[in-house]
Amino acid sequence: MTHQIAILGASGYTGAELVRLIATHPSLQNAALSADRKAGLEMAEVFPHLRHLDLPTLVKIDEIDFAGIDLCFCALPHKTSQEVISKLPRDLRIIDLSADFRLRDPAAYKTWYGNDHSAVELQKEAVYGLTEFYRDDIRTARLVAGTGCNAATGQYAxxxxxxxxxIDLDQIIIDLKAGVSGAGRSLKENLLHAELSEGSNAYAIGGTHRHLGEFDQEFSKIAGRDVHVQFTPHLVPMNRGILATVYVRGDASEIHATLAEAYSGEPFVVVLPMGQAPSTHETRGSNFVHIGVAQDRIAGRAIIFASLDNLTKGSSGQALQNANLMLNLEESEGLMLAPLFP
Structure with missing residues (x-):
C-alpha cells in the first residue's frame, strides 16, 4: 500500500528534506506540496537538486484536497503553524515540525515564543515527537510535535x-555548535556568506534560547523535580549539522555504560567506544545520532558528545520516523541511508 502524503511549507529547508526522503521511501508518495510566495512554481524551480523527481506543483494550502491524504507534514513557521493546523480536517493525521505544539504548558509557550497560543485544545492533544522515548504514544497520535533540533541533540545525550x-542534575552545561540551515531559509543579514564565513559566534546568550523550554519540560518531567541546564549555542559556518559538548558531574564509565544500555536496541542511535568523540561529518545527511563519552582530567567529571544532522535526525528524518510509526510501517523504512562523506 502506498500512503499519500502532503507537505505544507515544501519550499523551506525542512520541507525540501522531507521531499528528498519521501522520494525513495517505498511506502509513501509526495501527493501534495504547498508554498506561500512560491505557489505556482515547480519544485525544480525552487530546489533544482530535486529536478529529477516527478513532483506535484506547489500550491496554496487551501487548494489541497485533504480527502485523499493519509498524513500531513506541516513545515511552517511557529505561530503560522497553529493557525493552519486549526483549520485542517479533524481526522487528518499531522506531524508538525514547528515549535507550536512542543510545549505542553500554554504559559511556557508564551514565555519562550512571545505570543498566546491560539490552539490550546490541539496543544493538549499533541504528542512530543522524540521518537525513541515516545514511540508508543506516537503510534496512536493524531498530532505529533517535532522537537527542536538543538533540543533533540541535548536530550539524546x-x-x-x-x-x-x-549525574548531578544541578551541574549540567551544554555547549552546542549548529550549522546555518537551522536558522531557516529566509534572508537574514547575519547569515550572508561575508558575515558568517571564516568565523563563529555564540547567540541566545544567558539562557534565552527557545529550545531551553523543551529542556526544562522534558528533563524536569524525567527527574520529578525542576532541572535547569546551562545552554549556549554557537553558529558555525557549515550548512548542516549539530555537535553538542555536554559537561556533567558523574562517573564517566557509568555514564558510558548507561548510554550504551539505553540505546542498545535503537536503529539510529550509535554509542561510540569509550573515549571517542563524534564529528558532524559522520552523521551528515542521515538519520543517525552518534554519542561519545570521555573522562575529564578532573575526577568525578565527564564529557558527553552528541552529533546529528539538524535537517534529518533533528527535524525531517525524525518526522518521517514518526510517520512510519503512525502508519504502521517499519520504523526505519526509507531512513537507513548512509551519511554523506566527505
Missing part, C-alpha cells in the same frame, strides 16, 4: 542519565 540518576 542526557535523558538516559537523568532517568538513571547517574
Amino acid at each position: 542526557l535523558r538516559p542519565l537523568i532517568e538513571a540518576g547517574v
Whole structure:
C-alpha cells in the first residue's frame, strides 16, 4: 500500500528534506506540496537538486484536497503553524515540525515564543515527537510535535542519565555548535556568506534560547523535580549539522555504560567506544545520532558528545520516523541511508 502524503511549507529547508526522503521511501508518495510566495512554481524551480523527481506543483494550502491524504507534514513557521493546523480536517493525521505544539504548558509557550497560543485544545492533544522515548504514544497520535533540533541533540545525550540518576542534575552545561540551515531559509543579514564565513559566534546568550523550554519540560518531567541546564549555542559556518559538548558531574564509565544500555536496541542511535568523540561529518545527511563519552582530567567529571544532522535526525528524518510509526510501517523504512562523506 502506498500512503499519500502532503507537505505544507515544501519550499523551506525542512520541507525540501522531507521531499528528498519521501522520494525513495517505498511506502509513501509526495501527493501534495504547498508554498506561500512560491505557489505556482515547480519544485525544480525552487530546489533544482530535486529536478529529477516527478513532483506535484506547489500550491496554496487551501487548494489541497485533504480527502485523499493519509498524513500531513506541516513545515511552517511557529505561530503560522497553529493557525493552519486549526483549520485542517479533524481526522487528518499531522506531524508538525514547528515549535507550536512542543510545549505542553500554554504559559511556557508564551514565555519562550512571545505570543498566546491560539490552539490550546490541539496543544493538549499533541504528542512530543522524540521518537525513541515516545514511540508508543506516537503510534496512536493524531498530532505529533517535532522537537527542536538543538533540543533533540541535548536530550539524546542526557535523558538516559537523568532517568538513571547517574549525574548531578544541578551541574549540567551544554555547549552546542549548529550549522546555518537551522536558522531557516529566509534572508537574514547575519547569515550572508561575508558575515558568517571564516568565523563563529555564540547567540541566545544567558539562557534565552527557545529550545531551553523543551529542556526544562522534558528533563524536569524525567527527574520529578525542576532541572535547569546551562545552554549556549554557537553558529558555525557549515550548512548542516549539530555537535553538542555536554559537561556533567558523574562517573564517566557509568555514564558510558548507561548510554550504551539505553540505546542498545535503537536503529539510529550509535554509542561510540569509550573515549571517542563524534564529528558532524559522520552523521551528515542521515538519520543517525552518534554519542561519545570521555573522562575529564578532573575526577568525578565527564564529557558527553552528541552529533546529528539538524535537517534529518533533528527535524525531517525524525518526522518521517514518526510517520512510519503512525502508519504502521517499519520504523526505519526509507531512513537507513548512509551519511554523506566527505
